[in-house]
Amino acid sequence: MAEQPEGLVSIKDFVRWGASRFNAHGLFFGHGTDNAVDEAAQLVLSALHLESDLPAAFHDCRLTSAEREAIAALIERRLVERVPAAYLTGSAWFAGLEFAVNAHVLVPRSPIAEVIENAFHPWIAPDGIERVLDLCTGSGCIGIAAAVYLPEADVDLVDVSPDALSVARENVERHGVAARVRVLESDLFDGLRGNRYDVIVSNPPYVSRAELESLPLEYHREPRLGLLGGEDGLDLVFRILAEADRFLTDDGILIVEVGSSAETLEQRLPEVPFTWLEFERGGDGVFILTREQLVASQPLVEAILGS
Incomplete structure (x- = not known):
């Protein structure tokens, strides 16, 4: 006591x-x-x-x-x-909404919340968004918030962790969006063949091994699977860049948070025209690419993956 x-x-x-x-x-x-x-x-x-x-x-x-x-x-x-x-x-707030959390998922804190609150405007017309994919969903906060702010859109929540998806399902029920939100177990795009989305948004693991070891103890209470992105933090980011164009509609966009790995990403792909977002409430390291830009960047990404 x-x-x-x-x-x-x-x-x-x-x-x-x-x-x-x-x-x-x-x-x-x-x-x-x-x-x-x-x-x-x-x-x-x-x-x-x-x-x-x-x-x-x-x-x-x-x-x-x-x-x-x-x-x-x-x-x-x-x-x-x-x-x-x-x-x-047992709870955290994201985009003005309360979510259940436990040690199987990261604590919601992404600046992407501001993008969702604006219904992805001005990057894509909100009334043209029919399907959204939340890749590496964790608690489901990003995708569920998108479903709340886009009441006509269907949303897929995808993660490789069954434990995380259990939390996401709880949050789907909490917010009453089960009719429009699917919870799917998949290693990135592997289980999504044949699907196309107007918006793919992801907050994947992007922390480098060296940075993770230097973080305060509180971060080490979060699931390592949700933080560690390989030696330089970009293993999953490159996989997303290599495959996302095949899962986007013609006018679709990809939004990815890479946090502290943003500088490394630009150094490794200096010719890719990343648009880096600015946030009123703070935060950085989030980029947007259109499908057209992704297609044009494929040779550069494939060269890195093949090296």
Whole structure:
């Protein structure tokens, strides 16, 4: 049982106490929050079964002994286990939507959320999007959000991990989109022959081996399968570039997050006309290519794969 601190009685007290302990222990924040106060607030409110937008008037409410004990236990787990708060609460937010998460999937945090919230405009006309593919779907957050923001589109969620797909199915049911969203097990495009999509969007594993080993402990609580992209982080990215054109409609687009591997990708494919997106809420390393650009780039990609 976690030790309960004396003198703390309110929600506000426990948020302050938790944040102080997190900072004192040098925790890393990058899985839904970027500071100790927000991280502590997430855990405190979750322990109390309260929403994140709790009115400020309730912040001074006195807590029961059982509530204080539940909060202290969550704070202690965050300190000792160094797991992202989302795994402790079982949920994370993406594109304004709440998703179930566990240690079988990455914690949703992609800047692609902004693209989805804009229904992929101006890169493709939203009313012309009939089918979307979310490749390396994990929790399903990208594809399910696309289904919510594009209520007329059909979406396929694809991943190689059965455990991840179980989480994705739970989120499909949570958001009531089962009539338009399929959950498919496949190693990238291997199980998708004959399908064509207007938008293929992917947040694949793209972390290099050296970078992964240097990341804070919180990242090592996430599934390695969802992070490691080979020696230089680009193994799956090159496979996607090599095959995506065959699964896109004539006017279709490919959107891929490569994060910190963006510079390496440009160095290895300097002649490919990547369009790198800018985001109002921060984030980078996301490119767009049209099908036409992908077709023209095939000799360059194949040369790398064959080397």
